[in-house]
Amino acid sequence: MGLTLAEKILSNNLGSEVRPGDFAVFRTDLCLLQDGTGPLAVRQFRKIGFEKVFEPSAVVVFLDHAAPCPKSELANDHMLLREFARQTGCTLSDVGDGICHQVMSQYHTSPGDILIGADSHTVTGGALAAFSTGMGSTDLAVGMGLGKTWLRVPATIRVQCTGALQRGVYSKDLMLSIISQIGADGATYKALEFGGDTIESLTMASRLVLSNMAVEAGAKVGLIASDSLTEKYLEEHARTDQYKRIAPDDDASYESVLDIDSAALEPQVACPHTVDNVKPVGEVSGTRVHQVFIGSCTNGRLEDIAIAASIMREKTRHPDTRVIVTPASRRVYMEAVESGYVDTLLRAGALFMPPGCAACPGVHGGILGDGEVCLATTNRNFLGRMGNPKSHVYLSSPATAAASAVTGVITDPREVV
């Protein structure tokens, strides 16, 4: 019996074959900390008695969730993390460099890696065929100190996507539909493995959306086989030598297979207050929107900003709808400037926040008022997620978000693209 992608990566790491349900201690190729979970990880690291990280080049510390700092307490946390990075020699990605998952994908994550991150959206790295998963601060403290972590090998749900997405429909719509079918806890403790001709023809930016939101179905990882497109992506980021072909075996054993007819899909919107509360855009169109947020580790890449710019070109935002755009990384921001997208969106009335998590986690940069509605391209719409439990968050693709920014109400992007 063959191996799924998850089983293959874990077996290669261990040097012997593992199957779902097995417990083992694995080598961690990469560790990621961010400013919300990092300070606790550093304290736990020191409490255990570690002084050195197992491999400085394998540990990356990100200041992205509260960047720049809205409060002195958080500025002090940033000082702690900068000092830790200096002391241990690990890589620091400072305020304005971008969101951890985007920067990891650009410069660090490679096919076959085991990446652990003190952030639930660490699953993003699955799009590069890395076993990339979120954990808590103490797990990261141990991972950084020992270069090891314990894992239970997950069973795999294969998500087989067939057909081309229609005009106005994107990988975000595909993923919201998948989450609504699996449910917010349907893949708990399991691996999702995305495949099929739909996935093969997606850009890396679009693939990253699928992996990023695997955790919204409860999954431990959201994996995609590496292929020529992965190789090209690594090449664009000066990492050609880090490419490896990793794919599941043809006779891999899946716990279940979910077949998706991608061609039949319409634009989707996740409604308050759970990510699996998904409706076709037509069922919620006309809902008044006070704030549109285009950004995050889900949809803050160049492709997303390009779509928003194409929809808002020579238009203006609705006067009662503010529009916040946040590039996912410094590189994305620079490319968006060079491509003229920033100019287009500024003229349309959007505002730009520096690369980072911005409004998504409710720390700063776009907190909502009582009763207000935000249409966001992010990954979570939990009650209170964007800083106010009396507000309402809807999730959509950048196209739906941009179309709605112009009309001031939730709008089917197929009416404008």
Added chain:
Amino acid sequence: MMRGKVWKFGDDVSTDLICPGRYYHLRSNLSELAKHALEDADPEFAANVEKGDFVVAGRNFGLGSSREHAPVIIKLAGAGAVLAESFARIFYRNCINVGLPAIECDTSKFEAGDEIDIDLAAGIIRDLTNGATVTFAPLEPAMQKILDDGGLVEHIKKHQGFSIA
């Protein structure tokens, strides 16, 4: 044997409800952060929970963010264990790592305010208010060992590395 009062919660209690983002700046001040534990799920909880009480919930407790602060502040607030129909993966792992027992079981028989006692080793919960008895499967041995050592920090210190095989 642990004994305490039930604080009842529903399904899909996210880490945003347990540890709201608006208190992000208190994450390095855990005792202050603990005053807001579960605030957006039940504003009465943190101020009124008594030491040894239990958080009892429905499905998918702790979904969302990896913030370990969520189980840490539930523990600091005084809860002796969290019981749920099911747990989100990272939250569950974090509970073990911080030494807070997380028990997956049928929670439908327990009502808010009920007195219950829990025998962790035997896997039995008795509701002393209504007489109901619920059993649960023991933890995986690897996780039980970490929990028995008092959490992952103590486990690693004690064994100078992982000792879960």
